[in-house]
Amino acid sequence: MVAPASPARVVATxxxxxxxxxxxWASPALDAEIERAGLDARDAALATEIVYGTLRTLPSIDRALASKQTKKGELEPLTRATLRAAQYQLAHLSGAPSHAVVSDAVSIVRAQRGEGLSRFANAVLRALARERPSSPERATRLEVPKWLEGEMTRGLGAERAEAFLRARPLPPPIALRVELTRTTREALATRIREARPSGTVREGVLSPRALLVSGVGDxxxxPGWDEGLFAVQDEGSQVVAALLDARAGESIADACAGRGGKTALLVSQVGASGSVTAIDLHERKLEQIDGELARLGLPRDHARIEARDLSVGVGGLERAFDRVLxxxxxxxxxxxxRRPELLLRLTPADPARMGALQLAIARNAAKMVKPGGVLAFAVCSPTRAEGPxxxxxxxxxxxxxxxxVDHVEGVPLAPDDDGVWRIGPFGIASDEGPDAYQVVRFGITS
Structure with missing residues (x-):
């Protein structure tokens, strides 16, 4: 009788x-499948490694698979997913025995797609196993298509692009934003370390509000979540909000606010004497903001939501705000x-296409700023077409x-010579740097 495949490998596939x-999306799908399968911590870690590792090295994995295929045309999707997961383990996981990797992959295909495709999977993987390195090593770099590597280099320069593409820990650390009106970063870090002694907690280097945590679970x-002492927010995103430089008592618009991660930070900054309007195309996202402000103990009566399409117009919000993000x-x-699955979906035309949409939104957002106010334009992309x-x-x-281009208090970064703040894992003595953002700040004189 054939033994069942490893639950971790089944989940990853x-x-x-x-x-x-x-x-x-990888993260929620992985969480849901791990819970459904009831994986223990060890198997959950292996499934996570396989999923993210496969997505981060997909070009070389697919080249290896193609070199051993005799059949022409597209692979059946489940078989392709199984082969990709298996080849990642053969190429990069030294602790995974070849016979176990191949046997489990064949069992998965047989159970889901029948004997014929399982024989095909067996032939491909046995051929790859024969060429397996004697000491497989983890990938040291995120693999991206050539067009994207060119975009990264043009947008960041060769040195920064290489720093950005360098391999990161799996799973990535979770960034927390500490609500400094209610506690300190040091106090919250102490509480988390005491509650999760096997986890890792360290302070962020770019945001004074950031804690980076690993191995601490959900x-x-x-401690502190139910009390509203922190929210989950990427450290780079925290810096983006800080670059608006919101002041107490000001009226702020958070355009393209989504679920309001930056909205909450801006509400905290302007205080009870100020106001924040969160604007987004999707009303369902905006509806979550009020509950999050309540959890964080922030003044909800000074925040409002507006569902509208800023690529079309501003609808009565002309010159209404001191600052607009x-x-x-x-x-x-x-x-x-964090989301390497994007590499499966994007095309060379996408940066320019999104840049056109961004320009339409920015034109209208500028109309909402009072004379003498500030407009901060940001994108979570390092490409030139979407930033400079x-x-x-x-x-x-x-x-x-x-x-x-003046210094912004609380932000330990300066703009580059072209006046663009580039946020990311650049010049940071850590392999856990934030996502990559570009920010440009404008004053409005008329």
């Missing part, structure tokens, strides 16, 4: 299949370490716009 066929189960829709390429080129067109096409 199922997640990779869902990503490729359903457009699922952040919603950590536009964290514009983008390719999300700055997040590809959009900013340059804004300057040419929007009257009264002046680029600001």
């Amino acid at each position: 199922r997640v990779l299949h869902r990503i490729a066929t359903e457009g699922a 952040p919603r189960a950590l 536009v964290d514009a829709p983008c390719t999300g390429l700055g997040t590809i370490h 080129e959009v900013a340059a067109r804004m300057e040419r096409e929007i009257p009264g716009l002046t680029r600001l």
Whole structure:
């Protein structure tokens, strides 16, 4: 009787299949499948390693698979997901015995797709196993398509692009934003360390509010969550909000607010004498903001939501705000370490396509700023088409716009020579740097 496949490998294959066929996101899909299968911590870690490792090295995995295939045409999707997961283990996981990797993969295909495809999988993987390195090593770099590597180099320069693509820990650390009106970063870190002594807690280096935690489980189960002492927010995203430089008593618009991660930080900054309006195309996302403000103990009566399409117009919000933050829709390429599944979906045309949408939104967002106010334009992407080129067109096409390059208190970064703040794992003595963002600040004179 054939032994059942490892539950970790079954879960990893199922997640990779869902990503490729359903457009699922890796993190929530992995969480759901791990829970459904009831994996213990060891198997959950292996499944996570296989999923993220496969997605981060997919180009070389697919080349290896293609070299051993005799059949022409597209592989059946579940079989392809199984082979990808197995080849990642053969190429990069020294602790995974070849016979176990191949046997489990064949069992998965046989159980799901029948004997014929299982024989095909067996032939491909046995051929690859014969060429397996004697000491497989973990990948040292995120693999991306050539067009994207070129975009990264043009947007960041060769040194920063290489730093960005360098391998990161699996799973990535979770970034927390400490609510400094109610506690200190040091006090919260102490409480988490005491409650999760086997985990890792360290302070972020770019945001004074950031804690980076690993091995602590669900952040919603950590001390301080129910008290509203912190939220989950990428450290780079925290810096983006800080670059708006919101002051107590001001009126702020958080355009493209989504579920309000930056909205909550801005509400905290302006205090009870100020106001924040969260604007987004999707009302369902905005509806979550009030509950989050309540959990964090922030003044909800000074925050409001507006569902509207800023690529079309502002609908009565002309010159209504002291400062406007536009964290514009983008390719999300700055997040590809945490969301490597994006590499399956993006095309060379996408940066320019998103840049056009960003410009339309920015034109209207500028109309909402009072004379003498500030507009901060941000994207979570390192490409030129979504950052500097959009900013340059804004300057040419929007009257009264002046680029600001002065120091912003609480932000330990300066803009580059082109006036763009580039946030990411650049010059940080850590392999756990934040996602990559680009931010340009403008003053509005008329």
